[in-house]
Amino acid sequence: GENVEQHPSTLSVQEGDSAVIKCTYSDSASNYFPWYKQELGKGPQLIIDIRSNVGEKKDQRIAVTLNKTAKHFSLHITETQPEDSAVYFCAATGGAGSYQLTFGKGTKLSVIP
Amino acid sequence: EAQVTQNPRYLITVTGKKLTVTCSQNMNHEYMSWYRQDPGLGLRQIYYSMNVEVTDKGDVPEGYKVSRKEKRNFPLILESPSPNQTSLYFCASSLGGFANTEAFFGQGTRLTVV
Numbered sequence: 031g032e033n034v035e036q037h038p039s040t041l042s043v044q045e046g047d048s049a050v051i052k053c054t055y056s057d058s059a060s061n062y063f064p065w066y067k068q069e070l071g072k073g074p075q076l077i078i079d080i081r082s083n084v085g086e087k088k089d090q091r092i093a094v095t096l097n098k099t100a101k102h103f104s105l106h107i108t109e110t111q112p113e114d115s116a117v118y119f120c121a122a123t124g125g126a127g128s129y130q131l132t133f134g135k136g137t138k139l140s141v142i143p
Numbered sequence: 144e145a146q147v148t149q150n151p152r153y154l155i156t157v158t159g160k161k162l163t164v165t166c167s168q169n170m171n172h173e174y175m176s177w178y179r180q181d182p183g184l185g186l187r188q189i190y191y192s193m194n195v196e197v198t199d200k201g202d203v204p205e206g207y208k209v210s211r212k213e214k215r216n217f218p219l220i221l222e223s224p225s226p227n228q229t230s231l232y233f234c235a236s237s238l239g240g241f242a243n244t245e246a247f248f249g250q251g252t253r254l255t256v257v
Contacts, residue, residue: 031202036185062243073147073233073248074186081243119185123242129174129193130201131241135185 032057034122036134043110044142051137053120054102060122063096063103064131068117077118078105110141145170149234149249156224156256164219164252166234174237175217176201176246177209179230186233191241192217224256 033056043049061082066074080087080094087094096103107114120134147168156162176191188201192211206228208220231253235246
């Protein structure tokens with residue numbers, strides 16, 4: 031099955047700096063790569079996603095890039111703010127016909143004011 | 144308001160005492176799933192359902208049961224809970240399937256088995 035590796039496990043940045051979280055996946059048939067944000071005491075919430083026919087996607091301060099050849103994708107957050115502090119999960123599908131979404135182990139992002 | 148509702152939010156139980164965690168969604172989604180979240184392990188899928196009466200195992204199904212008798216409800220059943228099932232559990236639903244559309248998560252159920 032699919033295997034998703036996520037790095038780093040913890041990340042601290044100063045407010046206003048950029049944060050980058052990287053993930054790799056194993057199944058070359060995977061075609062959907064969402065990112066979820068989990069705030070303390072809440073369930074994960076989708077913040078951005080990308081499909082395999084696109085190399086980059088942006089939504090205000092967040093962006094995701096995908097390199098299908100290398101099988102890795104990254105989340106970029108610019109101009110970080112204290113409210114960006116949370117746990118972030120990347121995920122990848124299990125490939126063609128799969129109903130499963132495999133998650134990375136998560137990155138705890140702390141934005142220091 | 145569109146949401147996934149889990150109950151209870153917190154539960155402490157003893158080993159071997161059967162329990163059920165309920166999950167309900169009001170978005171008419173066909174796909175529902177249960178995940179457990181453990182420190183350092185991320186979110187792992189327990190069971191999922193593609194429609195009423197259609198369920199399948201995820202990555203960590205041992206010790207759990209599910210049923211999908213109605214589209215909106217997807218309860219998680221622990222017939223004989225053990226301490227290694229102490230975890231944070233999330234129910235999720237999706238319109239088009241978890242492999243290609245957004246998953247909506249509940250608030251979570253923190254289960255402790257002593």
